[in-house]
Amino acid sequence: VKVLLYRVDDRLIHGQVVLGWGRRLGPDRLVVVDDRIAADPWERELLAAAAPPEVRAEFLTVAEASRALSGDGGPGAALVLLESPAAALALTRAGFSIPELNLGGLHREEGVQLTPYLFVTREDAGVLAELAAAGTRLYALDVPDGRRLAGEDLLRVLRSAFDGGGG
Amino acid sequence: VVSHGALAQGLVSAMEKVLGPQRGVFPLSNSGKSPAALEAEIEALVTREPAGSDVYLLSDVQGGSCATTCLRAARRVGVRGVFYGTNLTLLLEFVLHRDLPREAFFEALVTKGRNAVSGVLLEPEPTTPAR
Numbered sequence: 001v002k003v004l005l006y007r008v009d010d011r012l013i014h015g016q017v018v019l020g021w022g023r024r025l026g027p028d029r030l031v032v033v034d035d036r037i038a039a040d041p042w043e044r045e046l047l048a049a050a051a052p053p054e055v056r057a058e059f060l061t062v063a064e065a066s067r068a069l070s071g072d073g074g075p076g077a078a079l080v081l082l083e084s085p086a087a088a089l090a091l092t093r094a095g096f097s098i099p100e101l102n103l104g105g106l107h108r109e110e111g112v113q114l115t116p117y118l119f120v121t122r123e124d125a126g127v128l129a130e131l132a133a134a135g136t137r138l139y140a141l142d143v144p145d146g147r148r149l150a151g152e153d154l155l156r157v158l159r160s161a162f163d164g165g166g167g
Numbered sequence: 168v169v170s171h172g173a174l175a176q177g178l179v180s181a182m183e184k185v186l187g188p189q190r191g192v193f194p195l196s197n198s199g200k201s202p203a204a205l206e207a208e209i210e211a212l213v214t215r216e217p218a219g220s221d222v223y224l225l226s227d228v229q230g231g232s233c234a235t236t237c238l239r240a241a242r243r244v245g246v247r248g249v250f251y252g253t254n255l256t257l258l259l260e261f262v263l264h265r266d267l268p269r270e271a272f273f274e275a276l277v278t279k280g281r282n283a284v285s286g287v288l289l290e291p292e293p294t295t296p297a298r
Contacts, residue, residue: 010201014232015171046238050230107201116199 001029001073006080006098008088009105012037013050013057013081016104020143021079022055028076031058033065033091034083062087066094085120085127092134101131103140103154112161115149117142125158168253169195169209169237170227182258189262191216202236209240221269222246225253225261248273256283 004025009017012032022030030051037043038061051057056076060068069080069091082088088101103118111119118140120128132138132155139150149157168175175194183189193212197205213222224241226234229251237249247269250257257280264275 011232011235013230014235015228015230018230042242046235050235052230107199107204109201109204113199119199 001031001068001075002077003069003080004077005102006082006088006100007102007104008082008085010083010107011105012083013047016143017079017081018050018052018055022052024144025079026077027055027079029056029058029078030081031060031065031068031078032081033060033062034087035061037083038064062090062094065091066096069096085124085131088136089127089131092131092136097134098131098136100137100139103128103138104142114157114161115140115142120158120161122162125162128158129155168192168225168258169197169205169233170253171197171231171233173198174227178253178255178258181255182262185259186262191220192258192262197233197236202232202239205233205236206240206243209237210244213240213244213246223261224249225258226251227253250276250280252280254280254283256280 004027005021007017007021011017012034013030017030021027032038032047037047038059044057044059047059048057065080068074082091084106085103088098092098105117106119106124107117108119108121108124111121111124113119128138137151138154139148140154141148168178170178173196175196179192179194182192195205195208195212200208209224216222222245224237224246226237226249228234234249234251240246241249257276260276260279264272267275
């Protein structure tokens with residue numbers, strides 16, 4: 001499967017993904033990787049209804065996604081959607097290394113706000129550091145034409161957010 | 168009324184400019200909130216209403232995170248309906264037709280809201296050549 005974007009977004013399939021990224025990248029498939037949702041028919045139907053008719057919504061467990069993304073995975077180009085950094089790390093631990101990860105929407109009541117759409121807890125920051133150490137290039141960007149915060153700049157912001165007892 | 172950004176607040180404010188202050192109409196924004204936090208806010212508002220009240224959720228774009236969250240909340244607490252694509256006309260009709268039977272109420276709102284979207288194409292004015 002050709003993956004156009006790996007994205008962490010707690011809203012999964014929604015306007016920014018369908019209109020913002022979808023219109024720009026033109027995927028054939030939206031692949032949600034989440035053990036809980038993959039096992040919940042009601043939630044699958046709800047999210048599938050948010051996908052445009054010409055794009056297929058698919059729901060895979062972490063184990064299924066690791067196999068599909070490592071192997072052939074079928075035809076078409078996909079956006080891969082994950083609910084949290086922890087889900088991305090689970091995919092990495094299951095044997096699939098994400099080359100580049102878009103942090104597009106993470107809202108935490110108890111987290112530190114890095115951008116208007118990105119709140120992280122100390123635990124999220126640790127997971128993101130682990131992903132970066134495993135070779136995943138991280139960047140924060142909500143919509144394609146937004147302001148991108150990437151690489152060392154992003155890691156520095158993450159580190160400084162939790163220095164001195166913050167978070 | 169549940170929306171992205173300040174739309175819900177703006178719609179309720181505009182509706183009250185036309186009809187005056189209204190009971191039981193509340194704007195909610197998803198700004199800076201996780202889907203779970205927005206869902207909890209919706210549920211708190213719904214469960215605050217007296218038992219047996221008919222509660223409706225008016226969301227913005229169909230397939231957007233607000234509409235999806237409304238559907239999740241509606242499944243957990245007693246809600247009589249969820250609308251998508253809410254515009255000012257739909258909200259005005261909502262307030263004006265609260266006494267209608269449920270099916271007629273739903274039909275009136277969707278029809279009026281949909282028919283409110285229109286416009287007119289205009290020809291550009293001929294411009295005066297620069298001297």
